[in-house]
Each structure stands twice: as structure tokens, then as C-alpha cells.
Amino acid sequence: MELFQLKYFMAVAQYQHMTKAAESLHIAQPAVSQAIRHLEEELQVTLFDRENRHISLNDCGRLLQKRLAPVLSALDAIPEELKEATEEYQSTIRLNLRSAASLITNCIIAYRDIHPEVKFKLSQKRTDLVADYYISAIAWNEELEPNQELLFTEDFYMAVPADSQFAKDSAVRLEDTYNSPYISLESGRPVRAICDQFCQETGFDPHIVYESDNPESVRNLIAAGLGIGFWPQYSWERPDDDRVRLLPIESPVGRRKIVVTMSQSGRDNPAVQEFHRYVKNWLIKNNVSQSEE
Numbered sequence: 001m002e003l004f005q006l007k008y009f010m011a012v013a014q015y016q017h018m019t020k021a022a023e024s025l026h027i028a029q030p031a032v033s034q035a036i037r038h039l040e041e042e043l044q045v046t047l048f049d050r051e052n053r054h055i056s057l058n059d060c061g062r063l064l065q066k067r068l069a070p071v072l073s074a075l076d077a078i079p080e081e082l083k084e085a086t087e088e089y090q091s092t093i094r095l096n097l098r099s100a101a102s103l104i105t106n107c108i109i110a111y112r113d114i115h116p117e118v119k120f121k122l123s124q125k126r127t128d129l130v131a132d133y134y135i136s137a138i139a140w141n142e143e144l145e146p147n148q149e150l151l152f153t154e155d156f157y158m159a160v161p162a163d164s165q166f167a168k169d170s171a172v173r174l175e176d177t178y179n180s181p182y183i184s185l186e187s188g189r190p191v192r193a194i195c196d197q198f199c200q201e202t203g204f205d206p207h208i209v210y211e212s213d214n215p216e217s218v219r220n221l222i223a224a225g226l227g228i229g230f231w232p233q234y235s236w237e238r239p240d241d242d243r244v245r246l247l248p249i250e251s252p253v254g255r256r257k258i259v260v261t262m263s264q265s266g267r268d269n270p271a272v273q274e275f276h277r278y279v280k281n282w283l284i285k286n287n288v289s290q291s292e293e
Contacts, residue, residue, distance in 0.1 A: 099235060
């Protein structure tokens with residue numbers, strides 16, 4: 001049976017009259033009569049009692065009408081539901097923030113002030129591959145892949161307790177920290193891999209005594225005097241704590257690139273493209289360096 005046959009049947013069942021049903025469907029009456037006849041042949045039952053030129057639903061017809069009503073109603077709702085789903089998709093931006101989460105979150109807050117209709121779904125999980133917009137970090141000397149775009153570059157500071165041996169210095173040499181206990185983000189995070197690489201290129205593996213999954217914990221552990229740690233220039237908010245000092249690293253200079261990758265869904269979504277333009281302008285406005293020099 002065809003969908004149009006079922007819709008014709010429902011119209012005839014409503015009006016109990018072939019001509020009126022045809023008029024409501026804006027088709028010729030013979031087409032309706034033929035469709036009903038073919039439907040009855042396929043179902044091998046009669047759906048209407050016919051007497052002279054009058055028709056009325058019989059028991060089989062009433063049963064079919066009862067079963068079809070919710071089905072056809074659901075089918076009729078599909079176009080509007082799909083439209084709403086498309087609008088919802090186009091106004092939702094899925095972000096995977098593997099790096100610079102604090103900074104980009106501040107950018108999102110500012111963006112939402114002027115675009116409250118846009119929704120964000122945020123994730124920091126490495127395994128979350130369903131996103132429109134990925135922000136991560138690569139080493140300073142690493143080349144960008146064809147699908148990556150540089151957002152900004154940033155130096156690393158060394159965060160030290162206010163009472164540490166380094167606190168009175170204006171800067172620190174990385175090689176002088178080889179014996180110091182380090183506090184770091186957990187393995188698998190881009191910042192961890194880059195900072196480990198800095199140390200290894202200087203000639204030592206960092207002595208990591210504490211690992212955490214968020215910068216605030218790193219700051220608190222450093223403030224408690226339990227060790228030192230790398231601190232990105234822009235990506236993490238500067239510690240509002242007089243128990244922690246941030247010192248430039250003068251030899252070698254620790255630096256990384258923050259890059260964005262857009263999936264095909266992101267490139268096709270106007271909301272994602274608009275947000276990307278805003279991010280770049282917001283970074284400039286907030287004096288976040290975009291230079292590769």
C-alpha cells in the first residue's frame with residue numbers, strides 16, 4: 001500500500017463522501033475512488049459500506065482509521081521537527097578544548113553576551129571526537145598540519161612557591177630546576193607532553209611528585225610549597241595568590257602554539273564560522289599574541 005492511499009482513505013473516512021474528500025485533497029474524485037478500491041484489494045477487506053451513492057465506515061474501516069490516525073499525524077510532524085532539529089544543530093557549537101580551556105571559556109562568555117541564541121557543548125576529553133571545533137597545543141618547533149590554523153603562541157612561566165629558592169630571582173634557567181619537585185597536569189594532556197619535552201631537551205626528566213587534571217589544583221599545590229610547575233602565559237589565568245610567583249624562563253625559552261582544527265561539520269556550519277572569526281578578534285582585543293616569530 002502507498003502513503004497517498006492511506007491519506008485518501010483518512011479523508012474519505014472523515015467526510016464519508018468521495019466528492020468532498022476529493023475536494024479537500026484538491027484532486028479529482030475518480031482518483032480517490034480508484035485509490036480506495038486498490039487499498040481494499042490489497043488489504044482483502046472492504047472498508048466502507050456502500051448503499052446507492054452513500055458510503056459509511058464499517059468495522060474494518062473504523063479499525064484502520066484508529067490505527068492510522070497517530071501514524072499519519074507523526075508523519076505530518078516530521079518536516080517541522082526536522083526543521084527545528086536543523087536550526088538546533090546550526091545554532092549549537094560543539095567544542096573540544098584540549099588546551100587553553102580557561103581562556104576560550106572566557107571568550108565564550110563574551111560571545112554569548114552578544115549571541116545568546118547560540119548554544120555550546122564543551123568537552124575536554126581526548127576521546128571525544130564528535131566536535132566542530134578542536135583547540136589543542138603543539139610544540140613551538142612543530143609544523144602546523146594542513147587542516148590546522150594558528151590561534152596564538154605563548155611562553156611558559158615557571159610557577160614557584162613564594163618561599164622557594166627561586167622566588168627572589170627575576171627569571172629562572174630550566175637547567176637549574178632539574179632537582180626540584182614538579183607539579184604537573186596529568187599525562188596525556190598536550191601541555192604535559194610539551195613541558196616534558198622542554199625538560200628532556202635541556203637534559204633531564206622532570207621529577208613529578210604530583211599530577212592533577214586541572215590548573216587550579218596545580219596552583220594550589222604549588223602555593224602549598226609542594227613543588228614548582230610550568231604555567232602558560234595566556235591559557236591559564238594568572239594565579240591570584242601571593243604564595244605563588246611566576247618567573248620567566250630565560251634558557252631555553254619555553255613556548256607553544258595553540259591551534260584550532262575544524263571538522264567538516266564545523267566548516268559547513270555558519271555559527272561555527274562566525275564564532276571562529278569572533279575568537280580571533282577577541283584574542284587580538286585581549287592582547288593575546290598571534291605571532292609565530
